Amino acid sequence: MLNLLSKTLSSLLEDFSFKYLVFLAIFLILIYRWFSRSTNSSPPSPPKLPVIGNLHQLGPHIHRSLNSLAQRHGPLMLLHFGSVPVLVVSSDDAACEIMKTHDITFANRPKNIFFKKVCYNFKDVATAPYGEYWRQVKSICVLNLLSNKRVRSFRIVREEETESLITKIRQSSTSTSSVVNLSEMLATLTNDVVCRVAMGSKYCDRGERGKVFKELTSELSILMSRIHIGDYIPWLAWVSRLNGLDAKFDNLAKRFDEFLEMVVQEHIGDALIKNKDQKDLVDILLCMQKERGDDSLIDGVSIKAIILDMFAAGTETSFTLIEWTMSELLRHPKIMEKLQNEVRGIVGNKTDIITEGDLVGMHYLKAVIKETLRLHPPIPLLLPRMSSQDATINGYSIKANTHVIVNAWQIGRDPKSYNNPEEYEPERFLNSTLDYKGNDFHYIPFGAGRRGCPGIQFAMAVQEIALANLMHKFDWALPNAARGEDLDMTESTGASVCRVYPLKVVALPYSG
Numbered sequence: 088m089l090n091l092l093s094k095t096l097s098s099l100l101e102d103f104s105f106k107y108l109v110f111l112a113i114f115l116i117l118i119y120r121w122f123s124r125s126t127n128s129s130p131p132s133p134p135k136l137p138v139i140g141n142l143h144q145l146g147p148h149i150h151r152s153l154n155s156l157a158q159r160h161g162p163l164m165l166l167h168f169g170s171v172p173v174l175v176v177s178s179d180d181a182a183c184e185i186m187k188t189h190d191i192t193f194a195n196r197p198k199n200i201f202f203k204k205v206c207y208n209f210k211d212v213a214t215a216p217y218g219e220y221w222r223q224v225k226s227i228c229v230l231n232l233l234s235n236k237r238v239r240s241f242r243i244v245r246e247e248e249t250e251s252l253i254t255k256i257r258q259s260s261t262s263t264s265s266v267v268n269l270s271e272m273l274a275t276l277t278n279d280v281v282c283r284v285a286m287g288s289k290y291c292d293r294g295e296r297g298k299v300f301k302e303l304t305s306e307l308s309i310l311m312s313r314i315h316i317g318d319y320i321p322w323l324a325w326v327s328r329l330n331g332l333d334a335k336f337d338n339l340a341k342r343f344d345e346f347l348e349m350v351v352q353e354h355i356g357d358a359l360i361k362n363k364d365q366k367d368l369v370d371i372l373l374c375m376q377k378e379r380g381d382d383s384l385i386d387g388v389s390i391k392a393i394i395l396d397m398f399a400a401g402t403e404t405s406f407t408l409i410e411w412t413m414s415e416l417l418r419h420p421k422i423m424e425k426l427q428n429e430v431r432g433i434v435g436n437k438t439d440i441i442t443e444g445d446l447v448g449m450h451y452l453k454a455v456i457k458e459t460l461r462l463h464p465p466i467p468l469l470l471p472r473m474s475s476q477d478a479t480i481n482g483y484s485i486k487a488n489t490h491v492i493v494n495a496w497q498i499g500r501d502p503k504s505y506n507n508p509e510e511y512e513p514e515r516f517l518n519s520t521l522d523y524k525g526n527d528f529h530y531i532p533f534g535a536g537r538r539g540c541p542g543i544q545f546a547m548a549v550q551e552i553a554l555a556n557l558m559h560k561f562d563w564a565l566p567n568a569a570r571g572e573d574l575d576m577t578e579s580t581g582a583s584v585c586r587v588y589p590l591k592v593v594a595l596p597y598s599g
């Protein structure tokens with residue numbers, strides 16, 4: 088009897104202490120999770136694989152892959168590209184935290200092998216580490232090339248180059264069946280404008296040198312988007328030596344350097360004697376170097392890096408934007424007609440080129456460009472940033488040296504911010520104060536904060552005059568009477584996203 092009693096008691100106790108222990112463990116885990124989440128946890132992460140991390144979850148269009156992952160894991164998620172932690176930001180609130188509240192902490196850029204080799208060890212503006220050198224080169228570019236005043240002063244360049252574009256289209260449109268490669272012509276326009284204001288002349292026009300320059304700029308944009316495995320898995324860097332990518336980077340860097348050195352040498356004699364209005368960016372940089380002497384942070388290498396940056400950052404982006412605008416207009420004939428009515432209504436039957444003075448009052452034109460920037464930001468993931476110290480964002484702890492990608496493409500399509508976000512509706516920008524200068528975080532095609540794009544005025548001035556003239560001087564159609572909705576809109580891969588197939592169109596001269 089005593090035995091039975093003691094057995095029953097001990098089994099009760101065992102049972103009780105087991106349940107109690109299980110309950111206590113669950114309670115402690117919950118407390119720990121809740122506590123660590125509200126103070127110091129990392130952002131949610133999709134499961135990753137050894138060595139490659141989350142790289143296998145990225146398709147060719149990275150902005151789209153990140154969008155799908157963010158739908159499941161939220162607007163702040165932590166991925167790993169190989170061994171590199173990458174914070175992906177996919178909402179306006181989170182973008183504001185990074186680019187406004189914690190802007191200084193996230194003002195650095197990650198170092199990658201392509202930019203190290205081609206951009207003179209990060210001596211250009213876009214990849215320079217955050218600090219005194221970056222501050223100086225950025226302000227030199229803004230003051231001497233990209234400020235409102237300077238951009239206005241290049242008006243004649245834009246007007247002449249637009250006129251030359253219109254002439255070329257007219258010459259190629261000899262019959263109603265002539266097909267024009269508009270993409271190629273728009274690329275030439277943006278290249279020529281940047282060439283003339285940065286280097287004083289259109290290098291593309293100069294025979295053999297022009298050919299070299301064209302090859303270099305197109306190779307630059309192709310190689311810029313190739314992934315060097317050593318950036319993410321350093322011990323596999325040898326793969327790029329073996330498959331020839333390193334050699335391609337080195338070769339491009341060498342040929343670009345030879346070209347830029349030639350440009351600088353050609354300017355050295357004249358830079359000091361030209362008057363202020365005749366000086367291009369190379370002249371200005373050379374004078375600055377001479378005046379400041381040894382105190383200057385700007386040396387010969389910086390000059391080449393800055394000029395290279397103007398091409399890398401300024402030409403493909405601008406050409407891409409106008410190419411997408413024309414594509415959307417061809418897909419939406421009613422919107423095209425409304426825009427043509429605005430432009431033709433304001434300018435009338437003017438046979439000469441539309442000049443910048445004529446653009447006043449073209450509100451729909453501006454809305455059309457803004458809507459293209461929303462749906463097709465030329466750099467959908469902006470330029471990557473990197474944290475320089477530990478930070479806490481929305482309760483999550485982010486370690487120093489974490490790379491940051493802001494998905495501006497996804498933010499611009501957020502149904503919380505836009506009605507019918509997938510539709511092309513320029514009207515949403517009429518009577519709206521929304522602008523792209525980095526104040527409205529649900530619309531950030533040019534980025535925001537300290538590392539935001541300094542070329543906005545420059546880019547928009549080229550867009551507006553070119554688009555107004557294209558709308559005024561021609562009626563547009565697709566070859567073989569194809570319907571607008573059938574136009575292939577496949578995007579290219581890489582950091583800057585343009586059409587994968589060039590835009591081929593029929594341009595019918597309009598005479599009023």
Ligand code: HEM
Pocket residue numbers: 212213214225233281396397400401402404405408464465466469470471532533534535536537538539540541542543545546
């Ligand atoms: C439609 C045309 C353009 C678009 C969409 C565009 C977009 C951008 C974006 C998204 C960034 C990164 C911003 C960030 O990290 O927050 C950037 C940076 C930059 N852009 Fe542009 N850009 C355009 C035209 C230009 C032009 C015409 C120039 C100069 C001629 C230019 C020069 C630069 C430079 C130097 C930077 C680096 C700024 C820094 O790191 O401090 N961009 N641009």
